[in-house]
Structures are given as C-alpha cells and as structure tokens.
Amino acid sequence: MSYRTLSEQEAVEYARSIPDLFPQDAQLVSREIGDGNLNFVFRIQDEGPSGRSIIFKQALPYVRVIGDSWPLTLDRARIESEALILENELYPGSVPKVYHHDTELALIVMEDLSEYQIMRKGLVERKRYPNFAKQIGTFLARTLFLTSDLALSPVEKKRKAASFTNPELCNITENFVFTYPFHDDPSNAYNPLLSDTVQRIWKDNVLKLEVARLKEGFMTRGQALLHGDLHTGSIMVTEEDTKIIDPEFAYYGPMGFDIGALIANLLLNYSAHEGHTLEPQEREIYQAYLLDTVVQVWDIFEAEFRNLWAEKAQEPYAKTPGYLDAYLRDVLQDTVGYAGCKMMRRVIGLAHVSDLESIEDPALRAKGEMLALSIGQEFILKRSTIASVNDIIALVTSSTVR
Ligand code: SR1
Ligand code: MG
Known part of the structure; x- marks a missing residue:
C-alpha cells in the first residue's frame, strides 16, 4: 500500500489485517489521540471481552505543528521503530514493545501504555x-x-x-x-x-x-x-x-x-x-x-x-x-x-x-x-x-x- 494518512476507520481495518493482534470477533474502535508536534497517534481498542488496546503511530510527510510548508521525511518511522527495538535489546522493558512496522505507510504498531x-x-x-x-x-x-x-x-x-x-x-x-x-x-x-x-x-x-x-x-x-x-x-x-x-x-x-x-x-x-x-x-x-x-x-x-x-x-x-x-x-x-x-x-x-x-x-x-x-x-x-x-x-x- 503506498503512503497515505490513515483515517480512524482505516486504522481499524489495518489493525484487523495484522495476524494475532486482536481476536477475530474484536469490536474495534479507534481514536486519534496525538497531541505532539509531528505525528498522528491512534489508540485502537477492542470494546469486546478482550479489552485489548494498541497504539498506531503514523508519521506525516510534514511537521504537524507547522503544516505542509515544512516537509519532513517519513524515514523517521523506520528510525523510531529500529531505535525502539535496539533500546529494548540494550535495556529490556524500557520502551514500548513494537508489534509491527510498515515502511510504506510510515506506521509503527506498538504496545499501548494506557496505565502510564x-x-x-x-x-x-x-x-x-x-x-x-x-x-x-x-x-x-x-x-x-x-x-x-x-x-x-x-x-x-x-x-x-x-x-x-x-x-x-x-x-x-x-x-x-x-x-x-x-x-x-x-x-x-x-x-x-x-x-x-x-x-x-x-x-x-x-x-x-x-x-x-x-x-x-x-x-x-x-x-x-x-x-x-x-x-x-x-x-x-x-x-x-x-x-x-x-x-x-x-x-x-x-x-x-x-x-x-x-x-x-x-x-x-x-x-x-x-x-x-x-x-x-x-x-x-x-x-x-x-x-x-x-x-x-x-x-x-x-x-x-x-x-x-x-x-x-x-x-x-x-x-x-x-x-x-x-x-x-x-x-x-x-x-x-x-x-x-x-x-x-x-x-x-x-x-x-x-x-x-x-x-x-x-x-x-x-x-x-x-x-x-x-x-x-x-x-x-x-x-x-x-x-x-x-x-x-x-x-x-x-x-x-x-
Ligand atoms: C518544530 S518541532 C518542535 C519540537 O518538537 C519535538 O518534540 C522536538 O523537541 C522538536 O524540536
Ligand atoms: Mg516526540
């Protein structure tokens, strides 16, 4: 899939397509919760019995806080996911777990730290x-x-x-x-x-x-x-x-x-x-x-x-x-x-x-x-x-x- 910013609904569909992330009958809802300067962040939650939730972080091709007048590389999502994986090797448990990375969509699927x-x-x-x-x-x-x-x-x-x-x-x-x-x-x-x-x-x-x-x-x-x-x-x-x-x-x-x-x-x-x-x-x-x-x-x-x-x-x-x-x-x-x-x-x-x-x-x-x-x-x-x-x-x- 070539790059496009995901809507909340598309994020749900994408989450369903990742094997073993949620039960088959999961009732998924998604909400964009990002308040940072650069990216979109979605929380996707099963409102069914599993109650499971995950985070999607998607890089935008520009600086969110400035707008499209400041374009910004999507490669930062690769760097972030590789850094998280390496940091977890160097000091296990110090960072959220990475479940999946999609280079084309500049998307990282990771552990939800909602109790933090x-x-x-x-x-x-x-x-x-x-x-x-x-x-x-x-x-x-x-x-x-x-x-x-x-x-x-x-x-x-x-x-x-x-x-x-x-x-x-x-x-x-x-x-x-x-x-x-x-x-x-x-x-x-x-x-x-x-x-x-x-x-x-x-x-x-x-x-x-x-x-x-x-x-x-x-x-x-x-x-x-x-x-x-x-x-x-x-x-x-x-x-x-x-x-x-x-x-x-x-x-x-x-x-x-x-x-x-x-x-x-x-x-x-x-x-x-x-x-x-x-x-x-x-x-x-x-x-x-x-x-x-x-x-x-x-x-x-x-x-x-x-x-x-x-x-x-x-x-x-x-x-x-x-x-x-x-x-x-x-x-x-x-x-x-x-x-x-x-x-x-x-x-x-x-x-x-x-x-x-x-x-x-x-x-x-x-x-x-x-x-x-x-x-x-x-x-x-x-x-x-x-x-x-x-x-x-x-x-x-x-x-x-x-
Ligand atoms: C223009 S972006 C401003 C800041 O947001 C990030 O968190 C970095 O600290 C960056 O400098
Ligand atoms: Mg930041």
Whole structure:
C-alpha cells in the first residue's frame, strides 16, 4: 500500500489485517489521540471481552505543528521503530514493545501504555516517582555506552551510525534548539513580558559563541546512538515504572545531549514552580525533590557507566589511567551546556512546555520563564567549570532572575 494518512476507520481495518493482534470477533474502535508536534497517534481498542488496546503511530510527510510548508521525511518511522527495538535489546522493558512496522505507510504498531502517564503531566501535578532516577539513569548508561566506540568495534559502530543517519530530524534540532531561539527569528514565540531579556540575549555574543560551539558538537560528534529528544514528554511513568517513547530523533551524537535534555526538562519544571501559586514550603519541598532527582540521575548514570566500562569496554585505551574520568567529565560538561540550550529554547522558541504554559497569569509565568533563562545562560557560560553534579545544583540554586 503506498503512503497515505490513515483515517480512524482505516486504522481499524489495518489493525484487523495484522495476524494475532486482536481476536477475530474484536469490536474495534479507534481514536486519534496525538497531541505532539509531528505525528498522528491512534489508540485502537477492542470494546469486546478482550479489552485489548494498541497504539498506531503514523508519521506525516510534514511537521504537524507547522503544516505542509515544512516537509519532513517519513524515514523517521523506520528510525523510531529500529531505535525502539535496539533500546529494548540494550535495556529490556524500557520502551514500548513494537508489534509491527510498515515502511510504506510510515506506521509503527506498538504496545499501548494506557496505565502510564506522560511524565511532564505528572510533574505538573507534583507527583513523585521513586524508581525513575534508577531506571532512566540505567537506560542512559546502557543505551549510550553500548552503542559507542567504547563497546562496539569501530566498523560496527560506523555501520550503526550510517543506518541511524537522520538529517531532517537533526535539522529541526539544529534550527529550533540551537539557532532560532538565539536570533530574532519569526518562529520564536515568547511572553511579551520577557522582551527586554530576550533582546539582550540576542545581542549577547559571548553567549552566542558558546551556543555555536555546542551546536557544532551536536552536528559533528557522533559518540553514541541518542534518543535525540529526551524531554519529559518522551517519558511515560507509573509510580513504579518508566518507559521511554518517541525516539524518532535518534542519531549518533554527543552523549550529553540526551542527559542534558532530561535534566533541562526537570529544571524547566523546577523553574515553573517559581510561577505556580503555592505555599512557599510546598514549592521548596517539590523543588528539592526535583534537584535530588537530577543528582540521582547523574549518579546512577555514572555508576552504571563505570560498571559497563569495567566489564565491557573494547577500546584499547580503556585501561589507560585517567581516561574514564576524563571521558565522564566531558560528558558532564556537555550535559550542562546542552541542558542550558534546551531550557532557553522552551522559553524563547516555537515549542513550549506545559510546565510553564499551565501558569495562566503572564506575570507569574514570566517569573518561571526568567528563572529558566537565567539557569540556561549560567549553564551555557559556565559549563567548563563543572566538575561534579553538585556543581550543577550550585549553579541552579545561585541562579536568580536577571
Ligand atoms: C518544530 S518541532 C518542535 C519540537 O518538537 C519535538 O518534540 C522536538 O523537541 C522538536 O524540536
Ligand atoms: Mg516526540
């Protein structure tokens, strides 16, 4: 079948055609539930006794949030399905199961995680996830280490990098994360109360030089297979479990980009709490929980990465004294720099986050947004001074609105 976007009814017919997915007498209903920037997402459910449900994710040939003026490759569905399958091999159970992939229709049929919640929504409701740091820290260590030159032969790694070449999705990140928010671009959309601050950022050539260096790293440093868009909207959680979804931006890039994306989004929630109407004590307690989560994520990532290095490193220099420490320090400093860019783009650029957008009063929202911009700038400018995760926390807590 050549490419066409599926209607809800066509999605049902397609689901019936996949062997063993539903019982023969299933009473299937389908609903388009996608609220992301790029794709269609259908939930297809048997209203009969099995009660079974699955997810269809279909890529559109353009950026959904922009429209057909920004065409976008359908190959991202292949990349996403191959990344999910590989991530499940590297850390079983960390991603939804893939049941079927149709290259022509750019369609992935996968496990429905309806008992899970998008983590961003949970954080806006100030929920806590006791196992999250352990699970995501392990996911990061395993997926990054095990796809890098540290664990694979150089030939195998380059073959993987070639099959995950993802130019059009990288181009979105290059523009919407690294370029447009730092220039007066028509795609930007920021709170008018931030106007003076944003104008100052656009004129800050010291900051822009550092963003240019970080962008260059994103474009040229193929260290490991990244998820590529690891914000808290790409993570689904229950109180016990974590699943990572949506790796359509996967490509070979700098490890710190994934860890930085995650930390940025925890800190966007932290910043948003400056603007939410709350008892000061309640705010402080939740912000402390978020900072503690950042520390735990890094600590678990580092501990797992060190274990993997000791057990599985193939690189001949792996036993050279000082190499592991130097490697991790570079990843940490990249993490901080990329976290800074990711925080700033969500305030100035096209794509915002509900952590901040759920604050209705623009003046209160500006408090959170200003803090996010302040932390972001500190991270970008001071990343080379960072030697431990506690240094990151010190930069956050010393950041004030400026
Ligand atoms: C123009 S698309 C904006 C963003 O949506 C995705 O989730 C990525 O973060 C992308 O940058
Ligand atoms: Mg996504």
